[in-house]
Amino acid sequence: MLWHARHARSMPWRTEPRDPYAVWISEVMLQQTRVASVAPYFERFMRRFPNVKALAAASLDEVLSLWSGLGYYRRARALHAAAQKIDVDLGGRIPSSIAALLTLPGIGSYTASAIASLAYGEPAAVVDGNVCRVVARLFALRTPIDEKQTRAEIEHHAAGMLDRSAPGAFNEAMMDLGAVVCTPRSPACAACPVAACCGALRSSEQETIPVMPRRRAVPRVELVALVAECDGHVLLGQRSPSGLFGGMWEPLTWEGDRSVARRSKAACAIGAERWRACGTVEHTLTHRMLVVRVFAASARHMKTLAEDQLPAGYDSAGWYTAEQARARGLSVLARKVMACAGVGTD
Ligand code: SF4
Numbered sequence: 001m002l003w004h005a006r007h008a009r010s011m012p013w014r015t016e017p018r019d020p021y022a023v024w025i026s027e028v029m030l031q032q033t034r035v036a037s038v039a040p041y042f043e044r045f046m047r048r049f050p051n052v053k054a055l056a057a058a059s060l061d062e063v064l065s066l067w068s069g070l071g072y073y074r075r076a077r078a079l080h081a082a083a084q085k086i087d088v089d090l091g092g093r094i095p096s097s098i099a100a101l102l103t104l105p106g107i108g109s110y111t112a113s114a115i116a117s118l119a120y121g122e123p124a125a126v127v128d129g130n131v132c133r134v135v136a137r138l139f140a141l142r143t144p145i146d147e148k149q150t151r152a153e154i155e156h157h158a159a160g161m162l163d164r165s166a167p168g169a170f171n172e173a174m175m176d177l178g179a180v181v182c183t184p185r186s187p188a189c190a191a192c193p194v195a196a197c198c199g200a201l202r203s204s205e206q207e208t209i210p211v212m213p214r215r216r217a218v219p220r221v222e223l224v225a226l227v228a229e230c231d232g233h234v235l236l237g238q239r240s241p242s243g244l245f246g247g248m249w250e251p252l253t254w255e256g257d258r259s260v261a262r263r264s265k266a267a268c269a270i271g272a273e274r275w276r277a278c279g280t281v282e283h284t285l286t287h288r289m290l291v292v293r294v295f296a297a298s299a300r301h302m303k304t305l306a307e308d309q310l311p312a313g314y315d316s317a318g319w320y321t322a323e324q325a326r327a328r329g330l331s332v333l334a335r336k337v338m339a340c341a342g343v344g345t346d
Contacts, residue, residue, distance in 0.1 A: 078106025
């Protein structure tokens with residue numbers, strides 16, 4: 001803890017006293033996203049939605065537009081739904097117990113422990129990727145880190161080490177130690193405050209512990225996107241809430257090749273003509289690589305598409321200027337596709 005007093009990382013959500021709302025927003029944003037990427041999004045989000053009430057009162061579209069670029073959009077949808085639940089059912093107060101936090105959309109055991117300990121001082125160990133690595137090395141755990149048994153051992157050890165008199169500060173110290181000193185490669189053991197009790201250091205296994213899972217080949221999914229323009233407007237579809245990029249807006253996209261898009265009901269309905277191939281955009285998700293062939297076309301009319309004219313996975317579509325498109329929730333992939341077709345969104 002003495003080490004942390006001098007080496008704590010400065011982050012915009014680490015204010016004193018801790019604000020449970022800020023802790024919650026930051027922890028959700030940090031799921032699968034790096035601190036440096038999250039910081040500007042967090043500040044923008046907090047300026048626009050400074051508390052639960054403001055977030056609950058916002059439209060999902062606006063929340064998604066502020067989330068645009070951060071990825072994993074289901075987090076934003078769940079955050080919005082949870083804010084509405086807290087506002088209506090819990091009088092606007094974010095719960096402090098892990099059990100109550102777990103009843104909220106989008107909050108799993110990790111996020112519940114983080115909010116409970118960091119914001120309310122509940123004695124719960126927070127085990128993120130950095131903490132996993134530190135604990136695996138301290139206890140020289142030689143089984144693959146993604147195995148259930150390894151995970152259970154790590155959680156057991158982390159709970160045993162927890163300083164119950166200052167759980168929030170302890171958890172942050174562990175996370176910072178993993179991020180700054182006990183790094184994935186070349187950990188700075190000479191500067192480590194817990195070197196004296198590190199099993200991996202004792203057996204010179206810092207570079208091989210934790211044992212990482214074997215990388216699996218990521219399947220490629222071939223898609224085709226149509227950037228259709230008419231009178232300074234571009235056609236955007238809104239993804240259905242439950243699927244990939246749920247609730248986000250993007251140029252209509254199909255699985256398959258150009259012929260699928262050309263023959264589609266949507267392309268026929270808007271009278272898409274003068275097709276031109278713009279290039280290919282690649283986008284890597286956790287479990288698949290999307291390869292999108294991008295086509296631009298001119299539409300003869302800005303027709304509103306009926307539900308049965310939309311490709312699978314869309315709820316609606318509409319025509320928007322570049323400025324209007326910016327105000328909607330565009331995914332990073334949608335921005336890349338539009339940029340490939342020469343339609344600016346920044
Ligand atoms: Fe990590 Fe090295 Fe510290 Fe062990 S001694 S916890 S390997 S930095």
